[in-house]
Amino acid sequence: MDNKVRYFDEINFLRAFAILAVISIHVSAYFTRMDAINGLGALYMSIDVLSHFAVPLFIVLSGFVLYNKYSDDIDIKWFYKKRLKSVLPQYLIFSTFYLAATYTGSIVLARPVNLDLPHIIYRYLTGGCFYHLWFFVLIIQLYLLYPAILRLYNYFDLRGRLLELLFTAYLIGVLYNVYPIPDIFILGTSTQILGVATKFIGYVFYLVLGMTIRRRYDELLLKSVPKLSLCYASIPLLCCTVIGIFGYAQRYFYFDITQILPVMGSYWHWLTVMITPFYYMTIFALCFYISLNIVSSRSTALKWLEKIGAYSFGIYLIHAFVLYIIVLAFPRFGFDWNNWLFYPLISIITLVMSYLSVEVLQKFPYSEYLIGSTR
Numbered sequence: 001m002d003n004k005v006r007y008f009d010e011i012n013f014l015r016a017f018a019i020l021a022v023i024s025i026h027v028s029a030y031f032t033r034m035d036a037i038n039g040l041g042a043l044y045m046s047i048d049v050l051s052h053f054a055v056p057l058f059i060v061l062s063g064f065v066l067y068n069k070y071s072d073d074i075d076i077k078w079f080y081k082k083r084l085k086s087v088l089p090q091y092l093i094f095s096t097f098y099l100a101a102t103y104t105g106s107i108v109l110a111r112p113v114n115l116d117l118p119h120i121i122y123r124y125l126t127g128g129c130f131y132h133l134w135f136f137v138l139i140i141q142l143y144l145l146y147p148a149i150l151r152l153y154n155y156f157d158l159r160g161r162l163l164e165l166l167f168t169a170y171l172i173g174v175l176y177n178v179y180p181i182p183d184i185f186i187l188g189t190s191t192q193i194l195g196v197a198t199k200f201i202g203y204v205f206y207l208v209l210g211m212t213i214r215r216r217y218d219e220l221l222l223k224s225v226p227k228l229s230l231c232y233a234s235i236p237l238l239c240c241t242v243i244g245i246f247g248y249a250q251r252y253f254y255f256d257i258t259q260i261l262p263v264m265g266s267y268w269h270w271l272t273v274m275i276t277p278f279y280y281m282t283i284f285a286l287c288f289y290i291s292l293n294i295v296s297s298r299s300t301a302l303k304w305l306e307k308i309g310a311y312s313f314g315i316y317l318i319h320a321f322v323l324y325i326i327v328l329a330f331p332r333f334g335f336d337w338n339n340w341l342f343y344p345l346i347s348i349i350t351l352v353m354s355y356l357s358v359e360v361l362q363k364f365p366y367s368e369y370l371i372g373s374t375r
Contacts, residue, residue, distance in 0.1 A: 049244030063210025314371030
């Protein structure tokens with residue numbers, strides 16, 4: 001284990017971009033409640049597609065930070081104790097909170113509630129107590145696997161074959177996403193337990209990518225990037241976003257892609273899965289470039305952005321509840337996802353309320369066990 005841990009100011013800006021994208025995903029996803037595709041729906045879909053880099057970026061940052069702290073031999077017992085303490089209490093506390101909140105809401109709205117103990121345990125094990133908590137199950141899986149991944153990484157690194165490791169992780173992730181794990185029947189009920197247990201397979205590439213960026217970080221900083229090349233990056237971003245919109249139209253509005261691209265047929269899913277990591281990496285590069293350019297700024301607005309990044313763990317935990325309450329209340333006053341102001345207004349309210357909640361909670365003793373470290 002490394003004794004010298006280097007600090008990177010730009011990490012919190014990258015976390016800020018990721019958490020803003022998470023909120024963007026969850027607000028723009030209400031296009032799925034629209035009856036048909038229109039201009040507003042297409043805008044929501046494009047925002048949603050573009051924002052889906054959020055979780056992969058969080059995983060890249062996890063790989064970066066983990067390798068920054070643990071790049072050699074690890075005291076596995078100490079590592080697991082420290083890592084699980086940083087995520088497991090928060091996950092269990094908020095899972096219980098969301099479970100109680102949704103059950104209470106269902107009772108108030110006279111909806112059926114499943115209080116069977118096996119069902120409740122299943123929800124805890126799979127991150128199913130609320131829709132965004134699956135991410136914590138994924139992080140816990142990656143933490144548990146990190147010592148083994150690190151050994152494999154160092155093995156390839158010593159032989160100068162990191163590119164091969166990255167390509168292998170990419171290929172395995174593509175195959176996993178093209179051929180997902182099927183549901184299994186437990187006690188006569190179809191469950192996704194195997195799919196949840198193997199979720200990490202689709203994200204190992206991003207973890208290894210983050211480790212590699214940290215390994216070669218100083219070399220990357222020395223390479224200047226022409227501004228013109230950043231402009232060129234907008235072309236593949238636009239193309240991939242359009243492809244993503246077609247994918248959503250096909251999935252949620254029964255749009256037949258073969259009407260426009262008859263040669264694609266069954267290859268469409270393969271295409272989207274294969275290009276998605278490159279799409280996200282282009283966005284990562286843009287976020288990284290922006291972070292490096294603003295990291296030395298002392299303006300109040302950018303300091304607030306840095307603080308959003310420092311609060312990102314807590315904001316992630318809390319924002320879903322804030323959004324849940326807003327979407328329950330606002331449509332009753334005729335303001336819903338069919339309004340052009342819905343996305344910007346709800347995103348801002350969700351962010352501000354989540355931020356203020358973390359600001360208050362982090363003042364309490366032992367708050368790190370609730371909302372994580374806010375340093």
